[in-house]
Amino acid sequence: MIKNGTTDGNSTPARPRPLSPNIQIYGVVHSAIGSWAGQVVLFGCTFAFFLHLCGGIRHLVWDTVHGFELRSIYISGWTVVGSSVALTAAAWVVSLFVAGWTQ
Amino acid sequence: MIKDLVPDLTHVFAQYAAIEPWLHSKTSEPEKERLQSPEERSQLDGYYECILCFCCTSGCPSHWWNGNRFLGPAVLLQAWRWLTDSRDEAKGERLDALEDPFRLYRCHTILNCTRTCPKGLNPGKAIAEIKKAIVEREK
Numbered sequence: 001m002i003k004n005g006t007t008d009g010n011s012t013p014a015r016p017r018p019l020s021p022n023i024q025i026y027g028v029v030h031s032a033i034g035s036w037a038g039q040v041v042l043f044g045c046t047f048a049f050f051l052h053l054c055g056g057i058r059h060l061v062w063d064t065v066h067g068f069e070l071r072s073i074y075i076s077g078w079t080v081v082g083s084s085v086a087l088t089a090a091a092w093v094v095s096l097f098v099a100g101w102t103q
Numbered sequence: 104m105i106k107d108l109v110p111d112l113t114h115v116f117a118q119y120a121a122i123e124p125w126l127h128s129k130t131s132e133p134e135k136e137r138l139q140s141p142e143e144r145s146q147l148d149g150y151y152e153c154i155l156c157f158c159c160t161s162g163c164p165s166h167w168w169n170g171n172r173f174l175g176p177a178v179l180l181q182a183w184r185w186l187t188d189s190r191d192e193a194k195g196e197r198l199d200a201l202e203d204p205f206r207l208y209r210c211h212t213i214l215n216c217t218r219t220c221p222k223g224l225n226p227g228k229a230i231a232e233i234k235k236a237i238v239e240r241e242k
Contacts, residue, residue, distance in 0.1 A: 059212060062212050062231055063231070063234065063235070064235070065228065065231045065232055065235050068214075068217065068225055068227055068228035068231060069225075070217060070218060073214055073217065073218075073227075
């Protein structure tokens with residue numbers, strides 16, 4: 001098994017372990033999304049993701065020529081907003097729990 | 104716009120003419136009328152009632168930005184009115200003419216058209232029918 005750049009995993013590596021190019025970016029991104037403002041942006045991104053996901057499903061239903069009555073259009077529109085809020089909240093609750101376990 | 108409540112419809116009428124809104128036949132003319140069953144006739148319900156006020160087209164953001172090439176909801180509803188007519192014999196040619204990134208596919212299902220129609224018609228649904236017909240004929 002290859003580990004630590006050696007064959008037995010214990011001795012000093014024969015050569016330095018390879019690093020990802022521009023590895024500083026991970027530190028920069030980590031501190032950026034870790035800040036208060038970064039968390040707000042990340043929350044917004046989560047909501048945008050779920051809004052687009054639910055909206056996309058709504059469009060797939062429309063492609064089958066269903067749900068075009070004006071009442072259905074409003075119901076599905078508010079359903080998309082409601083489910084996006086719920087899914088965003090669920091994603092954050094789950095991820096905060098996971099963060100709590102790993103700390 | 105010519106003045107208050109008098110819009111210039113030259114362009115949208117030209118777009119209407121472009122979909123050839125009349126019956127296309129290839130078979131020889133019958134002795135009497137071209138007959139339809141009540142079911143076939145009911146396919147036109149919701150489409151034949153359009154009076155071409157162009158409220159839907161005027162309310163469509165896609166037609167604001169791309170009105171020179173996008174046909175707009177009123178004209179596309181009329182296109183479907185002929186596509187779904189059992190007596191019409193030019194469905195393939197009609198769909199060929201519509202299958203275009205601008206003429207048909209600038210519709211992004213915003214649905215201001217369906218919301219604004221003063222007669223309660225559903226241009227958004229008619230356009231979805233056209234898109235579906237194009238997908239189904241390619242199967």
